[in-house]
Amino acid sequence: MILQNFENLTGAxxxxxxxxxxxxxxxxxxxxxxxDNKELYYxxxxxxxxFDEYFGVIGxxxxxxxxxxxxQLVTKENQNLVKLKKEESLILxxxxxxxHQHLVETSVNDNVVIMIDEIHQKYDALELKKKMNKTDLxxxxxxxxxxxxxxxxxxxxxxNTRVIIYPTILMAISTQNINDxxxxxxxxxxxxxxxxxxxxx
Numbered sequence: 001m002i003l004q005n006f007e008n009l010t011g012a013x014x015x016x017x018x019x020x021x022x023x024x025x026x027x028x029x030x031x032x033x034x035x036d037n038k039e040l041y042y043x044x045x046x047x048x049x050x051f052d053e054y055f056g057v058i059g060x061x062x063x064x065x066x067x068x069x070x071x072q073l074v075t076k077e078n079q080n081l082v083k084l085k086k087e088e089s090l091i092l093x094x095x096x097x098x099x100h101q102h103l104v105e106t107s108v109n110d111n112v113v114i115m116i117d118e119i120h121q122k123y124d125a126l127e128l129k130k131k132m133n134k135t136d137l138x139x140x141x142x143x144x145x146x147x148x149x150x151x152x153x154x155x156x157x158x159x160n161t162r163v164i165i166y167p168t169i170l171m172a173i174s175t176q177n178i179n180d181x182x183x184x185x186x187x188x189x190x191x192x193x194x195x196x197x198x199x200x201x
Contacts, residue, residue, distance in 0.1 A: 002052075021054065021055075029072050029073075029147050032069025033164075033166060037148055041071060044062070065171065068110045090188055094185070096169055097178065097182070099112045100178045102114060113162050116137070116156055116161045126185070138157050149165070149168050150165050151164040152164075
């Protein structure tokens with residue numbers, strides 16, 4: 001077993017292993033290009049066999065998309081799912097749509113930059129009875145920042161604030177058919193509820 005060699009790691013490496021495990025269990029995703037994820041991401045790549053064995057023992061699986069620089073920790077039995085509120089689900093789906101649109105149109109790499117106003121515009125276009133106010137949107141932005149799906153580059157309460165969407169969004173919503181995302185948005189816009197996303201704690 002790989003973990004039998006754990007004591008051969010340096011003290012610093014063992015501490016980094018522990019810190020990375022805690023981060024993955026709390027946040028589920030790591031984005032290589034997110035500043036506070038980079039060191040942890042490359043540490044996982046260097047010691048992935050250790051992580052695979054450790055997480056396998058406790059019922060988790062570590063999924064790596066090396067090309068896009070994205071990591072996701074999932075439970076093998078689809079347990080520990082977070083039930084999102086309707087507005088949170090819609091914003092997640094809107095972020096996925098915006099990621100697709102900008103990646104096709106303008107992006108030179110797998111990270112996409114949007115404006116807060118674009119989220120408002122997409123949400124308002126759904127013509128829901130309940131509008132998304134700034135306070136609610138800021139709360140949702142902070143939620144998805146926690147999961148390393150996005151990074152606001154300023155105050156998310158301001159419309160022209162830029163937001164990086166990381167390719168981890170493709171793991172959070174894994175469908176490759178953007179029309180599937182649009183269908184889910186239409187269904188959510190007409191009723192309560194929403195999809196669940198994976199949380200690893």
